[in-house]
Amino acid sequence: MLGFIAGLVIGLVILGIHRRRYDAKLRRLLYRLEDRQPLSTLGYGAQLASAIAEQQAQIKTLTEQLQEFRQLIKQAPVGYLQVDEENRLLWCNQRAQEFLDIEQSDYAQPRLLLAIVRSYELDQLVERTRQTQAVCEASWTFNSISTDPFNYLERPAYPLQGYGLPLSNGHVGVFLENKQEAVSLAQQRDRWISDVAHELKTPLTSIRLVAETLESRVSPELLSWVERLLKEVIRLSRLVDDVLNMSNLEQHQARLEDEAAIDLVASIHAAWQGIEPLAKLKQLDLDYQGPPELMANVNASLMHRVFYNLLSNAVKYSPPNHPIQVRLSVPAVPQPMDPDDAYILIEVIDAGEGLAEKDLPHVFDRFYRADPARSRKESFEGAATATDSPEIAKLSSSGTGLGLAIVRQIVESHQGWVEAKNDPETGGAWLQLWLPGKRLI
DSSP, rough: OHHHHHHHHHHHHHHHHHOOOOOOHHHHHHHHHHEEETTTTOHHHHHHHHHHHHHHHHHHHHHHHHHHHHHHHHSSSSEEEOOTTTEEEEOOOOHHHHHTOGGGGGGGGGGEEEHSOHHHHHHHHHHEEEHSSSEEEEEEEOOOOOSOTTTTOOOOOEEEEEEEEOOOGOEEEEEEEEEEEHHHHHHHHHHHHHHHHHHHHHHHHHHHHHHHHHHSOOOHHHHHHHHHHHHHHHHHHHHHHHHHHHHHHHHHHTTSSSSSEEEHHHHHHHHHHHOOOOOOTTTTTTTEEEOOOOOOEEHHHHHHHHHHHHHHHHHHHHHHTTEEEEEEOOOOOSSOOOOOEEEEEEEEEEOOOOOOOGGGTTTTTTTTTOOOOGGTHHHHHHHHHOOOOOOHHHSSSOOOOHHHHHHHHHHHHTTEEEEEEEEETTTTTTEEEEGGGGBBB
C-alpha cells in the first residue's frame, strides 16, 4: 500500500510538471499568435483554439483581399509586371502583355525578362530600382522585335513610361504607361501653334511697318500712343519668333547640325557684349569664374542663344550695382548621371529676389510666368527711355515666357540638362547647365 501511494504521488508530481510545461507552451503559442493577455476564465487549450480560429479568419480575409488586388491589377488600364531577384518574369497583367507583346505562355514558367521582352531600357529600369531600393522612372520608345525569323511582323513603335517599385526579397514591380496619346496630342498642339505663328508673322510685320511710318508723322500729343502700339507689336513679333524657334528645335531635337569646336568662355563674353549696354545702365558687371579657355564640341549659334537668354534674364531681374556671376567648371561627380564621366557645368547667378519654391519646378516650362514679385518693370522703364537702342528696348520689355524653355530645349538637344535653384548667398536665381564631358575637346 505504501508503495502504491508513493508511486501515485510520484506520478501526480510528474503529471503536474508535464502539465505546467504544457501550459507554458500553450501560453507561449498564444503570445506568438497574437499580442493579448491570456484569459484566466478559459483554459489554455480553449484560448489556443480560439486564437487559431481568429488567425485562420484573418488569413482568409487577407487571401480574399490579395485576390481582389490581383484582379484589380489584372484589369487596370496601366501595365504591371513583376520580376524576381534573378530578373525572371513572374507575372504580368493583360495591359502589360499588350504593351510588351508578351504571350500568355511566355511566363507560365519563370523565364528571364530579357529573353521574353527585348527591351534593354526596361531591364535597366528593373536593375536600377533594385540597386537604389527607391522608386525609379524611365521613358523610352519600345520597338517590338519578333524572336521567330520565319514569322517576322512589322510592329509599330510607341513611347512607354515605366515606374519601378522595389519589393521584398529582391523582387521588383514595374508599372507601364503608354504615352502615345499624350505624344500625339503634344505634336498636334505644337503643330497648331507653329501654324498660327507662321500666319501671324506676315500681318505683324505689316503692322510694325505702318507703326514705324506713323511714328515720324503724327503730332506730338499722339506720339506716345504710336510708341505704345509699336512696343506691343515688337513684343508680339518676339513671341512669334520664339514660338517658331521652339518648333524648329523640337523638330531637330534628335540631331544637332553644324557642331564645331568653340571656346565656351569666349561665347559667354560674346553674349555679354550684346547685353552690356543695359547692364551698364544698371551698373551691373560680369563676374566670371572659371578657366580662361574651355573648348567644347557644340552648336555655336545655339549655345550663344543659351548664354544670351540666361544673361539677359539675370540682368533683367538683378537690382543695380550687383555683379552677375557666371561660373564654368568641369566637376567629376554630378547627379543623376554616371559618376565615372566628366561634365561641363555652367552656372549663372543673379542677386535678385529669387524664385518662389512653387515656381522652381516650372521655370523651364513654356509660357510659364513666375511670381510677379520677380518682375521689376519699373527698374527698366528709366533704362529704356535713357537710350533709343532697340536692343535695350527688346531686353526691357516684358518677356514671352519662352526664354528658359528655349534654353532647356537647346541643352537637352546637346544631351544635357538644366536645374533652377536659389543661391544661398545672394538670394537670387541660380541656374545650372550640365553638358556631357564627351563634348570637351
